[in-house]
Amino acid sequence: MMTKRNFGLGCALVGAMGLTTSADAAEQITFVSQGGAYQQAQTVAILDPSAKKLGITINQDSIPDAWPAIKTQVGSGKPIWDVVDTPTGNCLRGGEQGLMEKLDFSKIPNGAAMPEAYRSPYSVSYEFYSSVLSYSQKTFPKDAPNSWADFWDVKKFPGRRALRNHPFATLEAALMADGVAPDKLYPLDVDRAFKKLEEIKPHITVWWTSGAQSAQLLNDGEVDMEMAWNGRVSAVAKEGAKVAFTYNQGILQSTSLCILKGAPNLDTAVKFLNEAVDPVHQANLPLNIDYGPGNPKAFETGVINPERAAQLPSEPANASKQALMSYAWWSSPAGEAAEKRWASFMQK
Amino acid sequence: MLALVSPALLVILALIVLPVGWLAWQSIYHDGFTVENYRRVFTEDIYWRSFALTFEISLAVTVIALLLGYPVAYLANSVPKGWSILILSLVVLPFWTSVLVRAYAWLALLQRTGVINQFLRYLDVISEPLALVHNTFGTVVATVHILLPFMVLPLYATMQKIPGDLMQAGASLGASPSLTFFRVFLPLSLPGVLAGCTMVFVLCLGFYITPELLGGGRTVMVSMLVSRNVELYNQFGAASAVAVVLLLSVLAIFFVVSRFISLDRVLGQK
Numbered sequence: 001m002m003t004k005r006n007f008g009l010g011c012a013l014v015g016a017m018g019l020t021t022s023a024d025a026a027e028q029i030t031f032v033s034q035g036g037a038y039q040q041a042q043t044v045a046i047l048d049p050s051a052k053k054l055g056i057t058i059n060q061d062s063i064p065d066a067w068p069a070i071k072t073q074v075g076s077g078k079p080i081w082d083v084v085d086t087p088t089g090n091c092l093r094g095g096e097q098g099l100m101e102k103l104d105f106s107k108i109p110n111g112a113a114m115p116e117a118y119r120s121p122y123s124v125s126y127e128f129y130s131s132v133l134s135y136s137q138k139t140f141p142k143d144a145p146n147s148w149a150d151f152w153d154v155k156k157f158p159g160r161r162a163l164r165n166h167p168f169a170t171l172e173a174a175l176m177a178d179g180v181a182p183d184k185l186y187p188l189d190v191d192r193a194f195k196k197l198e199e200i201k202p203h204i205t206v207w208w209t210s211g212a213q214s215a216q217l218l219n220d221g222e223v224d225m226e227m228a229w230n231g232r233v234s235a236v237a238k239e240g241a242k243v244a245f246t247y248n249q250g251i252l253q254s255t256s257l258c259i260l261k262g263a264p265n266l267d268t269a270v271k272f273l274n275e276a277v278d279p280v281h282q283a284n285l286p287l288n289i290d291y292g293p294g295n296p297k298a299f300e301t302g303v304i305n306p307e308r309a310a311q312l313p314s315e316p317a318n319a320s321k322q323a324l325m326s327y328a329w330w331s332s333p334a335g336e337a338a339e340k341r342w343a344s345f346m347q348k
Numbered sequence: 349m350l351a352l353v354s355p356a357l358l359v360i361l362a363l364i365v366l367p368v369g370w371l372a373w374q375s376i377y378h379d380g381f382t383v384e385n386y387r388r389v390f391t392e393d394i395y396w397r398s399f400a401l402t403f404e405i406s407l408a409v410t411v412i413a414l415l416l417g418y419p420v421a422y423l424a425n426s427v428p429k430g431w432s433i434l435i436l437s438l439v440v441l442p443f444w445t446s447v448l449v450r451a452y453a454w455l456a457l458l459q460r461t462g463v464i465n466q467f468l469r470y471l472d473v474i475s476e477p478l479a480l481v482h483n484t485f486g487t488v489v490a491t492v493h494i495l496l497p498f499m500v501l502p503l504y505a506t507m508q509k510i511p512g513d514l515m516q517a518g519a520s521l522g523a524s525p526s527l528t529f530f531r532v533f534l535p536l537s538l539p540g541v542l543a544g545c546t547m548v549f550v551l552c553l554g555f556y557i558t559p560e561l562l563g564g565g566r567t568v569m570v571s572m573l574v575s576r577n578v579e580l581y582n583q584f585g586a587a588s589a590v591a592v593v594l595l596l597s598v599l600a601i602f603f604v605v606s607r608f609i610s611l612d613r614v615l616g617q618k
Contacts, residue, residue, distance in 0.1 A: 065579075067579075067582070068578060071582065071583075093582070160460070165565040205479075205482055205564065206482045206564045206565060207564060207565025207566065208565065209560060209565065213561070216455075220459060220461050221460070221461045222459050222460050222461060222482075339580060340580055343394050343568075343573075343576060343580070344392070344393070344394045346565060346566065346568065347394045347397050347398065347566075347568055
């Protein structure tokens with residue numbers, strides 16, 4: 001009995017030692033994204049090819065909202081994660097609060113080559129999505145709403161409406177409805193935006209909180225038009241629902257990659273970060289999911305054919321019709337104040 | 349006895365008392381002691397509105413659940429054993445489905461293109477779909493559905509302990525069935541009423557998924573403020589202050605109720 005138990009223990013020890021040595025030999029990082037089909041698409045397009053090319057192991061983790069975990073991990077002084085894919089605002093805010101490593105772009109040539117609006121001292125854009133005006137083609141077989149001014153025009157376009165229960169993109173849409181040009185939005189005139197929102201508020205049936213909910217509203221015909229993320233609308237359309245959207249006056253949003261302060265594998269993390277925004281890997285992402293590459297150079301690689309490119313939010317012609325969200329403004333004191341004001345707007 | 353309950357006490361200590369205590373601590377301590385989180389809760393009117401709405405919804409849900417649950421419990425109590433088991437199983441059956449699934453099921457029933465609106469339009473009762481969901485109404489309906497068992501079970505347990513011969517005695521003295529019910533049965537079942545109402549009311553105060561999915565964004569209950577505050581203020585303290593105020597309200601309710609009835613009974617033990 002005794003021998004048997006010792007034997008078992010010995011095996012476990014040998015196993016554990018084996019694990020440790022192999023882990024020491026190959027460099028590794030822990031990468032975190034938001035899970036689901038989105039993380040699966042990245043694994044095929046970006047993560048596996050990067051791991052192979054760099055000869056490293058990429059351990060994956062996923063979490064819908066990384067922010068609280070980032071705060072807790074860095075706060076504890078011993079983060080487990082290295083690289084996070086999270087809404088760009090988190091990277092900027094984290095950078096300001098000392099939760100993110102400042103990036104040395106001399107070691108990240110792929111990032112350095114990206115336009116300045118696509119990176120920050122703490123982050124590089126990883127992928128793009130857009131908050132667009134979507135509508136039911138049953139209700140609007142022709143002459144569909146095509147701008148936020150149309151969305152606000154309840155006489156010309158009668159029907160039930162939904163907006164996201166969040167100030168991001170919604171304040172931008174309100175200002176565009178009030179006549180502000182997409183490239184002249186920032187700094188946002190918050191008072192003007194809320195005033196315009198008060199106008200449409202009685203006509204909003206649902207203020208949605210999750211992407212799934214926005215898709216369900218459109219799919220079931222619960223609303224006739226709404227603001228939604230382009231990938232959600234195209235997924236509903238693919239399943240046969242008569243819905244469509246326009247990139248006109250869409251609000252282009254992104255997630256970015258950033259590295260946690262004190263990341264356990266900092267050097268490897270920087271190498272990975274550079275590789276992950278490589279134009280070819282980036283070009284492979286939209287072949288697997290309806291999101292646009294974070295690196296605009298991806299469109300010059302020839303990997304994305306013109307028809308596919310035309311469907312993507314960050315394709316240059318589409319991007320030119322949209323407003324690029326300023327995460328720098330949203331993480332500024334004025335932006336944070338606007339975010340707090342949202343709660344009282346909703347409950348009035 | 350102490351040795352037997354100590355594992356359970358340790359689990360409660362480790363999984364409930366310590367984390368809740370830690371959260372409560374965060375609400376008053378963030379780089380030094382602060383009352384900022386509580387000042388916000390007590391001065392900004394969105395918190396008042398949310399607390400008021402939460403109590404209104406909880407009250408409505410409790411009253412409706414009582415009106416629906418009492419006859420069910422009464423029926424289960426007065427039919428033969430086999431039937432009462434069937435009735436109680438039907439009451440408990442929804443527990444086997446997740447709250448999330450049930451919220452979506454209500455959506456399928458109540459929304460503009462949902463079963464109820466389509467049926468009413470088919471009958472020509474209405475010309476425009478009714479707004480049955482994405483508002484407080486839809487939230488209350490779905491919450492009643494979820495909490496109904498917490499009303500029926502304590503009611504049934506209390507009714508079971510009312511001796512049947514008391515009603516016979518009433519009848520033999522010439523009282524009509526309704527008089528025996530109102531003068532004998534109903535007063536004896538009141539502890540169950542209080543127990544069921546307390547359970548439903550308190551559970552409803554903390555509801556999150558149902559108002560989030562069926563409230564259309566306008567029905568902001570306190571639990572939703574808790575989660576929103578984590579996002580808005582990026583620190584747990586702002587959220588835990590709201591939670592602490594809610595917790596204290598619940599304890600206050602339990603305290604008041606316990607002056608009228610022993611807590612054992614509220615929890616369905618005796």
